[in-house]
Amino acid sequence: MALGTDYPRQDCGIARSLELIGERWTLLILRDCFLGVRRFTDFQTHLDVSRGVLASRLDALVAEGLLERVGDGHPSYELTEDAIGLWPALLLLAQWGDERTSPGRPRRTFHHVGCGTLGRDGRCTTCDTAPHPRDVETRRGPGADPTLRDDAVSRALRVPHRLLEPLQT
């Protein structure tokens, strides 16, 4: 909760959320975690964020209990259960942003493994439940723009894979 990032007199859950995830880059770091990114360098490669800001955001997320620093050598950053609870909101935000800037052609699609596709409300169109991200596979969608970047992390993210599973780079 650094200066200029909190809303001390707003008695509201959205304000409380923004104090945790509202700073620039934070939500994209969490998105990458869901997609399987785990290492400092991979975040940096994929996000083009300055190393100083990345280090400070990771520290804050660990301090807030949204990420865990795992391993004794070079650390691996993993989502906690609390952070995984953000998944439904994150999915809706992604769908809203896609729909608004690329109607009918999402940049990425999500699928209930062995069942159906996740629709506009985040529910599986086949079984009408909202699956845990562990049971969700992501694929590049028709609106994806492969010319934007060509680093190793982006290439790995183009391969269909489950959420929360460490990325193969």
Next chain:
Amino acid sequence: MALGTDYPRQDCGIARSLELIGERWTLLILRDCFLGVRRFTDFQTHLDVSRGVLASRLDALVAEGLLERVGDGHPSYELTEDAIGLWPALLLLAQWGDERTSPGRPRRTFHHVGCGTLGRDGRCTTCDTAPHPRDVETRRGPGADPTLRDDAVSRALRVPHRLLEPLQT
């Protein structure tokens, strides 16, 4: 899309969303719109944001098509249909933030008018649909902290009322 607020090389719906609503204060302005706030001074009273930032955020939201400036005298700011599409995501964020900082005691509750209460997934616990915000009533919840502020807008917001209806001040 001011400088330092966009993510030009992120091919992702979340990044597109954040370019529209990711700046400090923007999401709280939209929240206030859902709650019925419409006028410049009321936003300023309720948010403690500097007048310069508020003016710049309102301009940006109008330019992006999320708000409409209505009336020829002192303007009234109203949500467009595009912005109303953010409601499900906003509700999930509010619930996540409440649950994380005040478990079991939300600061505000939402109810499907004439039906039931909105649960953790944003659906009515009685009819199992996700109602349009027009059909949602909001009330202060058990976790509300009335000592935080006592301006006219906050007082009006403590009275149960429908979303999207202009506030009685």
Next chain:
DNA sequence: GTCCTTTAGTTCGATGAACAGACCAAACCA
């Protein structure tokens, strides 16, 4: 119409955050 108050901003100087790039130390690898 004329004065007065409220509303909706703009402007300004000071402070704090983000940025790119250089630097550094620990981990890991042959």
Next chain:
DNA sequence: TGGTTTGGTCTGTTCATCGAACTAAAGGAC
């Protein structure tokens, strides 16, 4: 044991935010 990769920190500059003062237009009372 020496070199490379990884995971940072440090620094100077640029940009955003802040509170406070100022201004112009709108609306109300008479």
